[in-house]
Amino acid sequence: MLHIMxxxxxxxxxxxxxxxxxxxxxxxxTAQRLAFFLLRAAPEDAPALADAIRDAKEKxxxxxxxxxxxxxxxxxxxxxxxxxxxxxxxxxxxxNIMAIEKTRTYSGMxxxxxxxxxxxxxxxxxxxxxxxxxxxxxxxGVEEIIIATNPTAEGEATAVYMSKLLKPxxxxxxxxxxxxxxxxxxxxxxxxxxxxDGRPPRPVIHSSP
Amino acid sequence: MLHIMxxxxxxxxxxxxxxxxxxxxxxxxTAQRLAFFLLRAAPEDAPALADAIRDAKEKxxxxxxxxxxxxxxxxxxxxxxxxxxxxxxxxxxxxNIMAIEKTRTYSGMxxxxxxxxxxxxxxxxxxxxxxxxxxxxxxxGVEEIIIATNPTAEGEATAVYMSKLLKPxxxxxxxxxxxxxxxxxxxxxxxxxxxxDGRPPRPVIHSSP
Numbered sequence: 001m002l003h004i005m006x007x008x009x010x011x012x013x014x015x016x017x018x019x020x021x022x023x024x025x026x027x028x029x030t031a032q033r034l035a036f037f038l039l040r041a042a043p044e045d046a047p048a049l050a051d052a053i054r055d056a057k058e059k060x061x062x063x064x065x066x067x068x069x070x071x072x073x074x075x076x077x078x079x080x081x082x083x084x085x086x087x088x089x090x091x092x093x094x095x096n097i098m099a100i101e102k103t104r105t106y107s108g109m110x111x112x113x114x115x116x117x118x119x120x121x122x123x124x125x126x127x128x129x130x131x132x133x134x135x136x137x138x139x140x141g142v143e144e145i146i147i148a149t150n151p152t153a154e155g156e157a158t159a160v161y162m163s164k165l166l167k168p169x170x171x172x173x174x175x176x177x178x179x180x181x182x183x184x185x186x187x188x189x190x191x192x193x194x195x196x197d198g199r200p201p202r203p204v205i206h207s208s209p
Numbered sequence: 210m211l212h213i214m215x216x217x218x219x220x221x222x223x224x225x226x227x228x229x230x231x232x233x234x235x236x237x238x239t240a241q242r243l244a245f246f247l248l249r250a251a252p253e254d255a256p257a258l259a260d261a262i263r264d265a266k267e268k269x270x271x272x273x274x275x276x277x278x279x280x281x282x283x284x285x286x287x288x289x290x291x292x293x294x295x296x297x298x299x300x301x302x303x304x305n306i307m308a309i310e311k312t313r314t315y316s317g318m319x320x321x322x323x324x325x326x327x328x329x330x331x332x333x334x335x336x337x338x339x340x341x342x343x344x345x346x347x348x349x350g351v352e353e354i355i356i357a358t359n360p361t362a363e364g365e366a367t368a369v370y371m372s373k374l375l376k377p378x379x380x381x382x383x384x385x386x387x388x389x390x391x392x393x394x395x396x397x398x399x400x401x402x403x404x405x406d407g408r409p410p411r412p413v414i415h416s417s418p
Contacts, residue, residue: 009307010280012265019261022254024246030234036304037233038262039269039278045231046266050259052228053247056221057255060248069248071219095245098218 013039065136067112067129069094077110084108086143088136089176090162092116092150100148108146111136116154117161125161137169148176222248274345276321276338278303286319293317295352297345298385299371301325301359309357317355320345325363326370334370346378357385 009017013035020031038046062068063075070076077083077097087108091097094112113128136142147162149155163173218226222244229240247255271277272284279285286292286306296317300306303321322337345351356371358364372382 010269010278010284012261012268012280013278016261016265019258022250022258023243025239025242032304032307033234034232035265036302039265041231043266046262049228049231050262052221052225053255053259053262056225056244056248057252059221060219069219069222069245071221075219093245095241098241 065132066110067094067114067132068097068110080107082107085141087146088133088142088144089146089148090133091148092155092158096148096150106146109142113149113158116149116152116158118154128158130162130165134165134169137166137171142171144172144174146174146176151178274341275319276303276323276341277306277319289316291316294350296355297342297351297353298355298357299342300357301364301367305357305359315355318351322358322367325358325361325367327363337367339371339374343375343378346375346380351380353381353383355383355385360387 016035016038017028017031020026020034021028023031026034038049059071060069061071061073063070063073063078065074065078068075068077072079084107087106088111089100089106089108090111090113091100092113092115097110097112100106100110111129111133113130113133115123115128117123117125117128133145137145145162145166147159149158149162159175163175166173225244225247226237226240229235229243230237232240235243247258268280269278270280270282272279272282272287274283274287277284277286281288293316296315297320298309298315298317299320299322300309301322301324306319306321309315309319320338320342322339322342324332324337326332326334326337342354346354354371354375356368358367358371368384372384375382
């Protein structure tokens with residue numbers, strides 16, 4: 001028989017545990033462990049985390065061009081002197097940009113959709129940042145859109161939708177190659193590769209978050 | 210081949226990730242996930258966590274009697290009107306008190322040692338809050354000390370040390386029973402049970418953190 005009992009910590013500790021439990025993947029036990037760690041930490045260490053949270057929330061905004069998170073608008077990808085403006089890589093979330101940057105094989109622009117199409121969760125095309133992408137295309141100079149949404153059902157559906165929407169606008173639309181990550185287990189996967197367009201194949205990039 | 214590459218987040222995001230990585234059990238990936246969650250969270254949610262950390266650090270102090278963490282000194286166990294002052298349960302850390310309180314079978318006093326004897330980590334008897342426990346005994350009225358240190362090698366060594374130290378002071382010293390937790394897997398364990406002192410056995414309490 002399991003009872004969920006009221007933990008009898010002092011009120012500020014209870015509040016801290018409750019707030020930590022709001023974080024993804026943090027349950028009661030982990031929250032307790034983190035709370036006690038923070039309470040035991042040096043007097044300057046715990047406020048450092050509090051300050052970092054506050055500071056990030058205050059300074060970080062969305063890039064008005066690509067919707068990446070940034071402290072300077074436009075972000076440093078949009079303003080990068082060495083980056084080509086001819087390609088835009090479309091990703092679901094800002095942190096997906098990191099996975100692509102880590103491959104060091106891409107130096108174009110980005111566009112963050114802010115999610116994927118998911119009718120079950122009520123996310124239709126209006127909820128994604130698609131309008132601003134089309135406006136960027138209208139600005140001219142863009143030759144290729146690389147759709148790098150996640151290799152999930154929603155991500156694939158979003159890729160198909162975007163592809164149909166963008167191709168009539170006279171831009172080349174490609175889907176990122178998705179393969180087995182280097183060093184990952186060699187389990188059998190159904191391969192998703194970018195359709196051949198007569199050019200040598202793109203390096204395989206695994207865009208897990 | 211694995212490269213650890215510099216993540217190219219905006220400085221406040223980097224700082225937040227770095228601070229989150231200081232937490233126990235939080236690595237780079239989890240820290241990133243938590244940071245992006247906090248950035249995406251509603252404007253009032255992330256500061257709530259920051260405030261809770263700050264608040265807890267400011268208000269929480271050590272109880273001057275039992276060394277439990279508390280926002281009121283002495284803590285509510287030491288001042289509890291319905292709690293018996295005749296027994297003191299000795300635990301390693303403040304959060305161990307919760308495990309014992311959850312059993313709802315104990316309503317005496319507590320004493321938090323602040324760790325266990327660990328010569329390898331340089332924790333000798335001087336590093337533990339033993340002097341104040343002896344002072345409490347000198348104050349009179351204490352009939353029994355229950356040693357509820359963890360069932361680890363260090364915890365057991367601490368229990369033996371405490372027992373030898375306290376018995377000459379004319380107080381009954383018992384070790385808490387450690388058994389298989391209710392609902393836990395029935396794997397074979399070497400049983401550690403409190404030595405019989407002629408009274409009915411104590412309820413088995415599993416004092417994992």
